[in-house]
Amino acid sequence: MKPPYPNRPRQTMPPAEDYIIGMHPVKEAILSGKTVDKVLIDRVETGLATKEITALCKEYNIPLQTVPPEKLKRITQKNHQGIIALLSPVPFYDLDNIIMLTFEKGEDPLVVVLDRITDVRNMGAIARSCECMGVHAIVIPEKNASRINSEAIKSSAGALLHIPLCREADLKQTVLKLQKYGLAVAGVTEKGADYAFKTDLNGPLAIVMGSEEDGISSDILRICDTLVQIPMKGKISSLNVSVACGVMLYEVNRQRGQ
Numbered sequence: 001m002k003p004p005y006p007n008r009p010r011q012t013m014p015p016a017e018d019y020i021i022g023m024h025p026v027k028e029a030i031l032s033g034k035t036v037d038k039v040l041i042d043r044v045e046t047g048l049a050t051k052e053i054t055a056l057c058k059e060y061n062i063p064l065q066t067v068p069p070e071k072l073k074r075i076t077q078k079n080h081q082g083i084i085a086l087l088s089p090v091p092f093y094d095l096d097n098i099i100m101l102t103f104e105k106g107e108d109p110l111v112v113v114l115d116r117i118t119d120v121r122n123m124g125a126i127a128r129s130c131e132c133m134g135v136h137a138i139v140i141p142e143k144n145a146s147r148i149n150s151e152a153i154k155s156s157a158g159a160l161l162h163i164p165l166c167r168e169a170d171l172k173q174t175v176l177k178l179q180k181y182g183l184a185v186a187g188v189t190e191k192g193a194d195y196a197f198k199t200d201l202n203g204p205l206a207i208v209m210g211s212e213e214d215g216i217s218s219d220i221l222r223i224c225d226t227l228v229q230i231p232m233k234g235k236i237s238s239l240n241v242s243v244a245c246g247v248m249l250y251e252v253n254r255q256r257g258q
Contacts, residue, residue, distance in 0.1 A: 020085045020087065021076060021078060021079075021081070021084050022079070023049040023050075026085040029085055030053075030056050030057070030062065035088040035089075036085050037087055038063045038085075038086045039053065039065070040064075040066075041053065041064065041082060043066040043068060043069075063142055063143075069082070089149065091165075093137065095111075095139060095166040095174065096177075098164055098166065107136075109136050109181070109183060109205070110135050111139060111206040112130050112135050112206070112245065113178075113207065113208045113209070115208060115209065116144045116210060116217070118211065120152040120155060121242075122212075122241055123146035124154065124159075125156070125243075126209070126245045127156040127163055129245055130159065133246075137165070138163060138165050139171070140165065141168060141169075148160060171217070172217075172223065175208070184206070184225045185208060186201065186205065186207050186225065187220065187228070188229070190215075190229050190237070191227055194226075194229075195228065195229060195231050196231075196248055196251045199228045201251060201252045205252065207252070208220060209245050210241070211241065212241050230247050230248070
Protein backbone atom coordinates (compact mmCIF):
# COMPACT_ATOMS: atom_id res chain seq x y z
CA MET A 1 0.00 0.00 0.00
CA LYS A 2 1.35 3.42 -0.94
CA PRO A 3 1.27 5.74 2.07
CA PRO A 4 -0.31 9.19 1.81
CA TYR A 5 1.82 12.23 2.41
CA PRO A 6 1.30 15.74 3.88
CA ASN A 7 2.05 19.21 2.55
CA ARG A 8 3.52 22.51 3.81
CA PRO A 9 7.25 23.18 4.23
CA ARG A 10 8.60 24.73 7.39
CA GLN A 11 9.20 28.47 7.21
CA THR A 12 12.55 28.31 9.02
CA MET A 13 15.52 26.08 8.24
CA PRO A 14 14.66 22.48 9.25
CA PRO A 15 17.16 20.19 10.99
CA ALA A 16 19.15 17.95 8.66
CA GLU A 17 17.21 14.86 9.74
CA ASP A 18 14.00 16.48 8.42
CA TYR A 19 15.01 16.43 4.76
CA ILE A 20 16.79 14.50 2.00
CA ILE A 21 18.66 16.18 -0.86
CA GLY A 22 19.63 15.07 -4.35
CA MET A 23 17.80 13.42 -7.22
CA HIS A 24 18.72 9.80 -6.51
CA PRO A 25 18.32 9.93 -2.70
CA VAL A 26 14.90 11.59 -3.05
CA LYS A 27 13.81 8.98 -5.59
CA GLU A 28 14.90 6.15 -3.30
CA ALA A 29 13.19 7.78 -0.31
CA ILE A 30 9.89 7.80 -2.19
CA LEU A 31 10.24 4.24 -3.49
CA SER A 32 11.25 2.91 -0.07
CA GLY A 33 8.03 4.22 1.49
CA LYS A 34 9.48 6.99 3.67
CA THR A 35 6.86 9.48 4.77
CA VAL A 36 7.72 12.39 2.51
CA ASP A 37 6.03 15.59 3.56
CA LYS A 38 6.64 17.55 0.36
CA VAL A 39 9.13 17.66 -2.49
CA LEU A 40 10.65 21.01 -3.43
CA ILE A 41 12.18 21.34 -6.92
CA ASP A 42 14.14 24.26 -8.33
CA ARG A 43 11.85 25.87 -10.89
CA VAL A 44 14.65 26.03 -13.46
CA GLU A 45 15.17 22.23 -13.37
CA THR A 46 13.60 20.55 -16.42
CA GLY A 47 15.76 17.47 -16.99
CA LEU A 48 14.76 13.81 -17.27
CA ALA A 49 15.48 13.13 -13.59
CA THR A 50 13.19 15.98 -12.60
CA LYS A 51 10.41 14.61 -14.78
CA GLU A 52 10.88 11.18 -13.18
CA ILE A 53 10.57 12.64 -9.68
CA THR A 54 7.51 14.61 -10.75
CA ALA A 55 5.88 11.42 -12.04
CA LEU A 56 6.70 9.58 -8.79
CA CYS A 57 5.19 12.37 -6.69
CA LYS A 58 2.00 12.13 -8.71
CA GLU A 59 1.93 8.32 -8.41
CA TYR A 60 2.51 8.33 -4.67
CA ASN A 61 0.29 11.37 -3.97
CA ILE A 62 3.16 13.50 -2.67
CA PRO A 63 2.72 17.28 -2.84
CA LEU A 64 5.32 18.84 -5.13
CA GLN A 65 6.23 22.51 -5.33
CA THR A 66 8.50 24.34 -7.75
CA VAL A 67 10.42 27.04 -5.91
CA PRO A 68 13.14 29.63 -6.63
CA PRO A 69 16.70 28.39 -5.98
CA GLU A 70 17.03 30.82 -3.07
CA LYS A 71 14.45 28.86 -1.10
CA LEU A 72 16.46 25.66 -1.44
CA LYS A 73 19.63 27.49 -0.41
CA ARG A 74 17.91 28.68 2.77
CA ILE A 75 17.35 25.05 3.73
CA THR A 76 20.87 23.81 2.91
CA GLN A 77 24.05 25.08 1.29
CA LYS A 78 25.01 21.55 0.22
CA ASN A 79 24.75 20.30 -3.36
CA HIS A 80 21.04 19.48 -3.46
CA GLN A 81 20.88 19.10 -7.26
CA GLY A 82 17.81 21.31 -7.31
CA ILE A 83 15.63 19.01 -5.21
CA ILE A 84 14.84 18.59 -1.51
CA ALA A 85 12.34 16.17 0.06
CA LEU A 86 10.94 17.29 3.39
CA LEU A 87 10.21 14.35 5.67
CA SER A 88 7.57 13.66 8.30
CA PRO A 89 8.54 11.77 11.48
CA VAL A 90 5.11 10.13 11.73
CA PRO A 91 3.10 7.93 9.34
CA PHE A 92 -0.23 8.95 7.88
CA TYR A 93 -3.33 6.80 8.04
CA ASP A 94 -6.31 6.00 5.85
CA LEU A 95 -9.37 7.76 7.30
CA ASP A 96 -11.85 5.25 5.87
CA ASN A 97 -10.07 2.38 7.61
CA ILE A 98 -10.05 4.19 10.94
CA ILE A 99 -13.77 4.96 10.77
CA MET A 100 -14.70 1.39 9.82
CA LEU A 101 -12.43 -0.19 12.45
CA THR A 102 -13.83 2.12 15.13
CA PHE A 103 -17.40 1.10 14.28
CA GLU A 104 -16.35 -2.56 14.24
CA LYS A 105 -15.05 -2.19 17.79
CA GLY A 106 -18.47 -0.92 18.84
CA GLU A 107 -17.28 2.63 19.45
CA ASP A 108 -18.62 5.94 18.18
CA PRO A 109 -15.93 7.61 16.04
CA LEU A 110 -14.66 10.96 17.31
CA VAL A 111 -12.69 12.87 14.67
CA VAL A 112 -11.13 16.34 14.76
CA VAL A 113 -10.86 18.14 11.41
CA LEU A 114 -8.34 21.01 11.26
CA ASP A 115 -9.02 23.64 8.62
CA ARG A 116 -6.00 25.88 7.88
CA ILE A 117 -4.21 25.32 11.19
CA THR A 118 -0.66 26.26 10.17
CA ASP A 119 1.15 26.92 13.45
CA VAL A 120 3.17 23.88 14.56
CA ARG A 121 2.75 24.69 18.25
CA ASN A 122 -1.02 24.88 17.91
CA MET A 123 -0.91 21.63 15.99
CA GLY A 124 1.06 19.99 18.77
CA ALA A 125 -1.19 21.31 21.53
CA ILE A 126 -4.31 20.17 19.66
CA ALA A 127 -2.85 16.70 19.17
CA ARG A 128 -2.07 16.50 22.88
CA SER A 129 -5.68 17.31 23.81
CA CYS A 130 -6.98 14.89 21.18
CA GLU A 131 -4.88 12.02 22.48
CA CYS A 132 -5.89 12.70 26.08
CA MET A 133 -9.60 12.96 25.20
CA GLY A 134 -9.93 9.78 23.15
CA VAL A 135 -10.06 11.20 19.61
CA HIS A 136 -9.77 8.44 17.02
CA ALA A 137 -8.15 10.54 14.26
CA ILE A 138 -7.01 14.04 13.36
CA VAL A 139 -7.63 15.17 9.78
CA ILE A 140 -5.49 17.81 8.08
CA PRO A 141 -5.59 19.12 4.48
CA GLU A 142 -2.82 18.79 1.91
CA LYS A 143 -2.51 22.56 1.65
CA ASN A 144 -2.54 25.25 4.34
CA ALA A 145 -1.67 22.87 7.14
CA SER A 146 1.06 22.77 9.75
CA ARG A 147 4.09 20.64 8.99
CA ILE A 148 4.34 17.60 11.19
CA ASN A 149 7.93 17.92 12.33
CA SER A 150 10.05 17.59 15.45
CA GLU A 151 8.75 20.90 16.82
CA ALA A 152 5.14 19.77 16.43
CA ILE A 153 5.91 16.47 18.15
CA LYS A 154 7.64 18.28 21.01
CA SER A 155 4.67 20.65 21.39
CA SER A 156 2.34 17.65 21.50
CA ALA A 157 4.38 16.05 24.32
CA GLY A 158 4.71 13.04 22.02
CA ALA A 159 0.96 12.71 21.36
CA LEU A 160 1.51 12.87 17.59
CA LEU A 161 3.34 9.56 17.88
CA HIS A 162 0.22 7.91 19.28
CA ILE A 163 -2.82 9.37 17.53
CA PRO A 164 -3.66 8.58 13.88
CA LEU A 165 -3.14 11.54 11.57
CA CYS A 166 -4.92 11.59 8.20
CA ARG A 167 -4.06 13.89 5.33
CA GLU A 168 -6.82 14.61 2.82
CA ALA A 169 -6.64 16.36 -0.56
CA ASP A 170 -10.10 17.98 -0.33
CA LEU A 171 -11.34 18.86 3.15
CA LYS A 172 -14.88 19.63 1.98
CA GLN A 173 -15.22 16.22 0.34
CA THR A 174 -13.77 14.64 3.46
CA VAL A 175 -16.45 16.27 5.61
CA LEU A 176 -19.13 15.01 3.23
CA LYS A 177 -17.61 11.54 3.44
CA LEU A 178 -17.70 11.62 7.24
CA GLN A 179 -21.38 12.54 7.06
CA LYS A 180 -22.03 9.56 4.78
CA TYR A 181 -20.44 7.36 7.44
CA GLY A 182 -23.00 8.72 9.88
CA LEU A 183 -20.88 11.25 11.75
CA ALA A 184 -22.51 14.50 12.78
CA VAL A 185 -20.24 17.42 11.89
CA ALA A 186 -20.00 20.28 14.39
CA GLY A 187 -18.18 23.45 13.36
CA VAL A 188 -16.77 25.48 16.24
CA THR A 189 -17.25 29.16 15.46
CA GLU A 190 -18.43 32.43 16.97
CA LYS A 191 -21.19 32.21 14.35
CA GLY A 192 -22.62 29.20 16.17
CA ALA A 193 -26.35 29.25 16.82
CA ASP A 194 -25.98 27.64 20.24
CA TYR A 195 -23.47 26.97 22.95
CA ALA A 196 -21.55 23.69 22.96
CA PHE A 197 -22.99 22.59 26.29
CA LYS A 198 -26.52 22.99 24.90
CA THR A 199 -25.74 20.88 21.83
CA ASP A 200 -26.00 17.09 21.76
CA LEU A 201 -22.47 15.87 21.14
CA ASN A 202 -23.15 12.19 21.68
CA GLY A 203 -22.85 9.58 18.93
CA PRO A 204 -20.44 9.51 15.98
CA LEU A 205 -19.00 13.01 15.73
CA ALA A 206 -16.53 15.15 13.80
CA ILE A 207 -15.44 18.50 15.25
CA VAL A 208 -14.15 21.12 12.81
CA MET A 209 -11.69 23.73 14.07
CA GLY A 210 -10.69 26.71 11.91
CA SER A 211 -7.73 29.05 11.94
CA GLU A 212 -7.56 31.89 14.43
CA GLU A 213 -7.20 34.40 11.59
CA ASP A 214 -9.95 33.26 9.23
CA GLY A 215 -11.99 30.65 11.08
CA ILE A 216 -13.56 27.74 9.23
CA SER A 217 -13.73 28.00 5.43
CA SER A 218 -17.12 29.18 4.20
CA ASP A 219 -17.64 26.11 1.98
CA ILE A 220 -17.14 23.85 5.00
CA LEU A 221 -19.25 26.01 7.30
CA ARG A 222 -22.18 25.61 4.91
CA ILE A 223 -22.17 21.81 5.10
CA CYS A 224 -21.68 21.41 8.86
CA ASP A 225 -24.65 19.78 10.58
CA THR A 226 -24.41 22.24 13.44
CA LEU A 227 -22.42 25.34 14.35
CA VAL A 228 -21.55 25.79 18.01
CA GLN A 229 -19.74 28.40 20.02
CA ILE A 230 -17.94 28.41 23.34
CA PRO A 231 -19.41 30.86 25.88
CA MET A 232 -17.00 33.52 27.12
CA LYS A 233 -17.24 36.33 29.65
CA GLY A 234 -14.03 38.29 29.14
CA LYS A 235 -13.23 41.28 26.94
CA ILE A 236 -11.18 39.21 24.50
CA SER A 237 -13.58 37.72 21.97
CA SER A 238 -11.77 34.51 21.06
CA LEU A 239 -9.70 31.65 22.44
CA ASN A 240 -6.50 30.20 21.09
CA VAL A 241 -7.57 27.42 18.70
CA SER A 242 -5.80 24.71 20.70
CA VAL A 243 -7.53 25.86 23.90
CA ALA A 244 -10.91 25.98 22.11
CA CYS A 245 -10.36 22.45 20.82
CA GLY A 246 -9.54 21.22 24.31
CA VAL A 247 -12.71 22.84 25.70
CA MET A 248 -14.85 21.19 23.00
CA LEU A 249 -13.33 17.77 23.57
CA TYR A 250 -13.84 18.07 27.31
CA GLU A 251 -17.52 18.88 26.69
CA VAL A 252 -17.83 15.82 24.42
CA ASN A 253 -16.39 13.59 27.12
CA ARG A 254 -18.55 15.23 29.79
CA GLN A 255 -21.72 14.55 27.84
CA ARG A 256 -20.67 10.98 27.19
CA GLY A 257 -20.00 10.42 30.86
CA GLN A 258 -16.34 9.58 30.32
